[in-house]
Amino acid sequence: AQSVTQLGSHVSVSEGALVLLRCNYSSSVPPYLFWYVQYPNQGLQLLLKYTSAATLVKGINGFEAEFKKSETSFHLTKPSAHMSDAAEYFCAVSDPNDYKLSFGAGTTVTVRA
């Protein structure tokens, strides 16, 4: 069984500052890992994913995440926050032999001018 823990339900950053969103997973098999973003009143959009290739994954809008097996983590970062990054972010884990996703509780990001 897979599960995800996102540390921090709300993160507030200044425009231009580093964005760091934490995700730790639990999985009985080597996992696939995903980060999704949800803008207000919209569905979820895939930011990036790890599927057993390179451990440093680059996604859209300048985001990247690093898979660290020893720490069971898949933290999301962006070097410089933009106002348009204000959204809710979800980490998700999947068994590679399955198509279901298990989601974390989500982290809401606000960006201060």
Added chain:
Amino acid sequence: DVKVTQSSRYLVKRTGEKVFLECVQDMDHENMFWYRQDPGLGLRLIYFSYDVKMKEKGDIPEGYSVSREKKERFSLILESASTNQTSMYLCASSSPSYRDRFGQFFGPGTRLTVL
């Protein structure tokens, strides 16, 4: 562009009513999913389907049923709506061929309020 559409953005129903939430995808995806999203709980899987007329329970199927008569359409049914089913409902689809590259594609969601 892959498009997943949901029949309503907002829906208000009364307790005890039968409610249908419809989802249509235009990418010929085999897999379709229904989630509910609640603050602080993230997304929880209600039901999913790997093929036409096939369905499997997710993590929270109680009070819900589904129907998949055509590949592109996946319906979520609340047989007798209750106030604790007030939530945001999200539909998603994916293909085994493209899952590793694209993950699941989500619709815009239906915000259901049960009075």
